[in-house]
Structure formats: structure tokens, C-alpha cells
Amino acid sequence: xNTAALLSFAKAISSGAxxxxxxxxxxTPEFPIIALPPELGQCAPFRLxxxxxYNERGPAWYWNNFSMGEHTGTHFDAPxxxxxxxxxxxxxxxxxxxxxxxxxxxxxxCSKESTADADFVLTVPFLEAWEGKHGRIDAGSWLFLxxxxxxxxxxxxxxxxxxxxxxxxxxxxAVKWLVEERDVLGFGTETIxxxxxxxxxxxxxFPAHFYMHGKGRxxxxxxxxxxxxxPKGAVIVAAPxxxxxxxxxxxxxLALIAAE
Amino acid sequence: xxxxxxxPKRKNPLAxxxxxxxxxxxxxxxxxxLTAAAAEGRFTLQxxxxxxxxxxxxxxxxxxxxxxxxxxxxxxxxxxxVSETTxxxxxxTYFRERVPWRVGMVKLDVGPMVVTHLHGDTCExxxxxxVLKLDRRGAPVMLALPEQDTPDMADDPELxxxxxxxxxxxxxxxxxxxxxxxxxxxxxxxxxxxxxFVGIADQWRPFPGDAAIKAIAQVExxxxxxTDTDSVNELAAQNGARIDIIINTAEHVRAGGVTExxxxxxxxxxxxxxxxxLMRLAQAFGPxxxxxxxxxxxxxxxxxxxxxxxxxxxxxxYGVVSAVEAACLSASQSLRAELRPGGIKVVNVFxxxxxxxxxxxxxxxxxxxxxxxxxxxxxxxxxxxxxxxxDVAQDIRxxxxxxxxxxxxxxxx
Numbered sequence: 001x002n003t004a005a006l007l008s009f010a011k012a013i014s015s016g017a018x019x020x021x022x023x024x025x026x027x028t029p030e031f032p033i034i035a036l037p038p039e040l041g042q043c044a045p046f047r048l049x050x051x052x053x054y055n056e057r058g059p060a061w062y063w064n065n066f067s068m069g070e071h072t073g074t075h076f077d078a079p080x081x082x083x084x085x086x087x088x089x090x091x092x093x094x095x096x097x098x099x100x101x102x103x104x105x106x107x108x109x110c111s112k113e114s115t116a117d118a119d120f121v122l123t124v125p126f127l128e129a130w131e132g133k134h135g136r137i138d139a140g141s142w143l144f145l146x147x148x149x150x151x152x153x154x155x156x157x158x159x160x161x162x163x164x165x166x167x168x169x170x171x172x173x174a175v176k177w178l179v180e181e182r183d184v185l186g187f188g189t190e191t192i193x194x195x196x197x198x199x200x201x202x203x204x205x206f207p208a209h210f211y212m213h214g215k216g217r218x219x220x221x222x223x224x225x226x227x228x229x230x231p232k233g234a235v236i237v238a239a240p241x242x243x244x245x246x247x248x249x250x251x252x253x254l255a256l257i258a259a260e
Numbered sequence: 261x262x263x264x265x266x267x268p269k270r271k272n273p274l275a276x277x278x279x280x281x282x283x284x285x286x287x288x289x290x291x292x293x294l295t296a297a298a299a300e301g302r303f304t305l306q307x308x309x310x311x312x313x314x315x316x317x318x319x320x321x322x323x324x325x326x327x328x329x330x331x332x333x334x335x336x337x338x339x340x341x342v343s344e345t346t347x348x349x350x351x352x353t354y355f356r357e358r359v360p361w362r363v364g365m366v367k368l369d370v371g372p373m374v375v376t377h378l379h380g381d382t383c384e385x386x387x388x389x390x391v392l393k394l395d396r397r398g399a400p401v402m403l404a405l406p407e408q409d410t411p412d413m414a415d416d417p418e419l420x421x422x423x424x425x426x427x428x429x430x431x432x433x434x435x436x437x438x439x440x441x442x443x444x445x446x447x448x449x450x451x452x453x454x455x456x457f458v459g460i461a462d463q464w465r466p467f468p469g470d471a472a473i474k475a476i477a478q479v480e481x482x483x484x485x486x487t488d489t490d491s492v493n494e495l496a497a498q499n500g501a502r503i504d505i506i507i508n509t510a511e512h513v514r515a516g517g518v519t520e521x522x523x524x525x526x527x528x529x530x531x532x533x534x535x536x537x538l539m540r541l542a543q544a545f546g547p548x549x550x551x552x553x554x555x556x557x558x559x560x561x562x563x564x565x566x567x568x569x570x571x572x573x574x575x576x577x578y579g580v581v582s583a584v585e586a587a588c589l590s591a592s593q594s595l596r597a598e599l600r601p602g603g604i605k606v607v608n609v610f611x612x613x614x615x616x617x618x619x620x621x622x623x624x625x626x627x628x629x630x631x632x633x634x635x636x637x638x639x640x641x642x643x644x645x646x647x648x649x650x651d652v653a654q655d656i657r658x659x660x661x662x663x664x665x666x667x668x669x670x671x672x673x
């Protein structure tokens with residue numbers, strides 16, 4: 001691509017010929033975070049403390065300190081997050097090659113199935129059926145699972161029962177297939193994790209984490225607005241904060257869509 | 261007979277809220293011996309170590325034998341009300357706002373004659389028992405009660421002025437997700453609180469007892485997370501002016517010492533919830549409560565801290581928690597001084613291990629949440645400032661008085 005083409009792309013964004021869709025949830029203290037047994041280490045929720053607001057602590061300026069875990073809000077999972085990816089090269093947010101932060105996405109709509117069954121599991125046949133309609137999943141693209149989960153209220157979103165969370169996610173074979181047969185860049189969801197709420201009972205447990213990160217692939221979770229994306233053709237910009245040896249990071253996820 | 265307190269009418273929003281005024285409070289350093297007893301609801305006077313004379317008012321030398329050895333000791337509080345006066349005119353602002361006010365002289369069986377406030381059910385020539393109370397500025401005062409309890413005696417205006425009775429008050433329980441918060445909400449409702457606001461953090465997270473607590477008629481669930489400044493400020497903005505008592509039930513108990521067994525993440529969570537949480541409560545609610553310290557019979561009255569008794573001396577098995585509790589204890593003393601101008605009491609309720617999940621592996625004796633709640637209600641009804649609930653807390657308190665260094669070493673074994 002020459003400079004003129006790149007600049008015309010920039011112009012297309014400002015003119016609206018390329019639409020920018022924000023896939024990010026707003027960071028608030030109330031937004032649910034992953035619920036782990038309380039004796040385990042806990043991911044910190046988002047918190048905001050005002051430094052000053054045009055007052056005696058700073059007369060002309062307003063600013064805050066904030067705190068949160070690497071896996072709070074809409075966030076990126078790096079391979080180092082999971083034990084299966086701990087020894088891979090360039091496996092942390094500061095060492096991942098920057099070009100990997102921009103990639104196309106295939107969006108698989110499971111919203112109807114997930115509404116009908118909170119424990120909906122994405123399978124290989126389901127993915128093959130999707131390919132039958134929309135074409136092959138391209139190597140190097142994100143696979144996004146659209147469930148419309150982001151439209152639920154907080155309680156329905158976390159959907160915690162006595163036996164844990166009940167939220168949709170991929171089957172172990174489906175994750176393995178996406179990595180080995182389709183060579184995806186990563187797996188993205190609207191739910192709190194890339195894995196299903198009951199994925200600790202899968203073999204292996206947490207397959208989206210185990211297989212994706214084991215092969216150096218990434219995760220995106222707590223996304224919103226996946227219903228605004230086409231099945232194919234959106235380009236995703238998802239660059240995590242450059243935290244030294246960071247296992248992930250909250251981030252702004254943007255989708256670029258041709259406004260045809 | 262005491263006229264039972266009527267449910268207070270709704271406040272006239274056009275009327276100015278009267279600011280708290282101060283009862284006369286200077287006391288000698290020696291007289292602070294009475295403060296210590298009043299804070300715990302004990303009745304002590306100086307008893308001469310040489311000649312056993314019971315001395316009042318507090319002095320530095322025995323009026324009988326001039327001995328300077330005059331320790332405060334628990335003594336029999338009974339006596340005879342020999343004279344009474346009803347004050348109708350006074351130059352003291354505090355009492356001008358509260359006349360008519362009865363005072364009298366009581367001849368104690370143990371010797372001294374005492375000038376005292378009088379409960380409405382006492383009468384000249386009758387037997388009475390004296391109690392030591394902290395007044396609205398935290399200074400010790402005497403009040404004569406009838407020898408036997410009388411119906412509705414807690415509603416007496418002179419007594420209610422010295423206590424924080426939850427009856428008809430609006431209470432905030434800061435955390436209703438745990439067993440202690442739920443027991444406290446039940447106890448407050450039973451004690452006659454008009455509204456029991458119960459703070460629930462992360463309402464998306466189910467918790468045991470959810471339905472039961474919502475079923476209590478007086479309970480109003482409010483979103484509250486003491487680790488979130490905005491959440492605390494928002495509740496204060498919404499309901500601060502109608503919260504008269506705060507009971508802080510937020511807990512974060514994790515076993516582990518400072519070197520091992522506790523991660524910094526967990527220690528930070530404990531500090532964030534317990535210490536900074538208390539500060540957030542103080543900053544959001546303190547100024548409103550202080551301003552409402554004389555707001556009628558349901559004036560703002562108290563902030564209750566539930567503290568581990570290991571705030572007083574560290575138990576290394578729960579070393580980090582003990583340290584954070586010590587920080588909370590220290591903060592509560594600052595808070596107490598800062599709220600004193602409003603007549604708001606800061607009540608510290610110390611207990612040993614509780615009969616709750618995070619103390620599961622410890623052997624008895626442990627304090628049941630309901631027992632802790634009962635002790636808090638009693639403390640409020642009696643206007644106490646320091647309460648030790650259960651055998652462990654009382655044992656620690658007693659051993660600290662005898663030999664704090666020995667206790668430190670024994671707890672570290």
C-alpha cells in the first residue's frame with residue numbers, strides 16, 4: 001500500500017465512509033468482574049479516586065487516580081496469562097508484536113442460541129455451518145462470539161447460580177479446531193471470560209484459555225456492540241497497555257466497518 | 261411513670277435544624293477515671309488504698325487520711341435521693357434548650373453525696389441507683405435511676421439524651437452480605453428502628469440470606485460498597501440526612517501473618533475495605549451526622565465500629581488483620597474527637613473470633629453474630645463507647661491491663 005492509499009483510508013474514517021464502532025464497555029465500579037472462590041487471589045474491580053476538581057487540591061484542573069486488575073472491564077488476554085502459554089516467546093502485552101493488534105474479525109452470531117440456553121456451547125459443526133453461509137474463517141483473524149450478553153443487566157450478565165456462572169462459551173474441540181485448523185489470531189466474547197461459565201468442568205478445563213494461549217493466541221472479553229458487526233469484513237483495533245510482563249490489560253476495542 | 265416516646269412526626273422542612281450545643285465539659289485529669297468507667301458502663305469511684313474511704317468528687321488526696329493512693333474501683337451504685345430540684349432557668353445554653361431539667365443529691369450507701377441528673381421515675385426520699393454516662397461531649401456524668409426498672413424508662417428525656425437508643429432511629433448497616441450484617445439488621449428492626457438501611461455491594465453477586473433480609477419490614481436495601489468512594493458518597497447524598505446510627509459490618513478476615521500467609525493483594529483489600537472504608541464513611545457521613553446531633557428525639561447519635569480485639573495487641577495467626585484493625589481503632593479515636601462537637605458517639609465493639617466462615621477452623625469460644633448484634637444494641641441503649649463481647653475479648657482486655665508485654669509474647673507463641 002502506498003502513502004496515498006493509507007491517507008485515503010484516514011479520510012474514509014473522517015468522512016464516515018469507514019465507520020468506527022466502539023466495542024468497549026465503560027469502566028465503572030459496578031461492572032461485574034470474574035467471580036473466583038474468595039480464598040483465591042482476586043482481580044481488583046475498577047475504582048476511581050479524584051485527585052482534584054477545580055478546588056483547593058488543584059484549582060484549575062480535574063483528574064483522577066484509578067485502580068483495577070489487568071483483567072477488569074473490556075480487556076485483552078495475552079498468552080502468558082495461562083500456564084499453557086507461560087514459556088512462549090513474546091507472550092506478554094509488552095512484547096507482543098504490535099501489528100497483531102490490528103486484524104479482521106469473523107463474528108459468529110449465537111445470540112438466539114445463548115438466549116435460549118445460557119450454557120450454550122459453541123461446537124465445530126456450528127462453526128462449519130457458519131462457514132457454509134459466510135465462507136471460510138480466514139487465518140490471522142479474530143473469532144468473535146456474539147451472544148448479546150452485553151445487553152443484559154449486571155445480575156443476568158454474571159448469571160451466578162449456586163454451582164457457578166452460567167454463560168455461553170466454546171467447546172474444547174471448537175477451540176482446538178479454530179487454532180489448529182483455522183489458525184485464528186484469538187477468540188473474543190461479550191461475557192466476563194473467553195470460556196463458558198461452566199468451563200471448569202470441561203476437558204481440559206477453560207479450553208479457550210488453555211488452547212488459545214498455549215498456541216500464542218489472544219483473548220478479548222467483556223466486549224459490547226458485537227451485534228453491529230458484519231459476519232465478516234470488520235477490522236479490529238485492540239491494543240493493550242504496554243505493561244512490563246503484563247498478562248493482559250483493559251483497553252479500548254474499536255471495529256472499522258465499510259459503510260456500504 | 262415515663263411517657264412512652266411517640267413516633268416522631270415528619271420534620272418540618274421549613275424549620276431550621278438546630279445545631280448541637282455543648283454541655284459544660286471541663287473535667288480534671290483525675291476525673292477522667294470516671295470517663296473510663298462510663299465508656300464501659302461500669303460504676304467506679306475512688307477508694308482510698310490506705311483507709312478505704314470512698315471519695316467523690318475525684319480528688320488527688322484522700323480527704324480522710326491525705327493518702328495520694330486513690331485508685332478507681334467498682335463500687336455499689338445504690339443510695340437515697342435526699343433532695344431534688346427542677347431547673348427552669350439557667351445560663352448554660354445546652355440546658356436552656358432542655359429545661360425543665362431535674363437534678364438532685366444522692367447519698368450513696370458507700371458514703372459520698374453526689375449531685376446528679378435524675379431520671380423521671382425517681383422521687384425524693386426513694387432508693388435509687390446511680391449510673392455513670394457519657395454526656396453529648398463525652399464527659400462523664402451521673403444519672404440517678406429508680407431502684408427497679410420501670411415501664412418505658414429508656415424513653416425518659418434525660419436518659420435518652422445520654423444514650424443512642426435505636427428506637428425510632430434510622431440505622432445504616434454497611435454490609436448486609438455477611439452473617440453479622442444480617443444479624444445486626446434483624447436486631448435493629450427488633451429494637452424499634454424505623455428504617456434499617458442495609459448496604460449491599462455487587463448486587464449482581466447472589467449471597468446467602470438475601471431473601472430473609474429483604475423480608476424484614478424495616479429493611480431498605482441500598483447499593484453500598486465501602487471500597488468505592490463514589491458509592492459511599494452517593495448514599496450519603498441520597499440518605500445521609502436520615503441516617504442516625506451507622507453500624508459498620510464490613511469485614512475482610514483472612515488468616516496470615518505479615519511475613520507469610522498473606523499476599524500484599526489480600527492485605528491491601530483488607531486495608532481498603534476496613535481502614536479506607538471507615539474513612540470513606542467518616543468523610544461522607546461524619547459532617548452530616550455532626551450537624552444533626554441535636555435534631556430532636558431522633559438526632560444523629562452514633563457510629564459503631566465492630567473491631568477485632570486483636571486491634572489492641574497483635575495475634576500473629578491473624579497478623580495482617582490485627583494490624584489493620586489497629587489502624588481502624590486509631591482512626592476511630594480521631595473520628596470520636598472530630599464528631600464530639602455534634603454529640604455523636606463513636607462506639608467501639610471489640611470481639612474475639614466470630615462464629616463465621618472465616619474463623620471456621622478456630623475452636624470455641626467464638627461469638628455468634630446474633631450475640632454480637634445483641635451487644636451492639638445494648639451498647640447503644642446504654643450509650644457506651646467501649647464494649648468487649650465474649651470470653652476472648654474480655655480475657656484479652658484483662659490480660660492487657662495486667663501485663664501487655666506478656667500477652668504479646670503469649671499470643672506470638
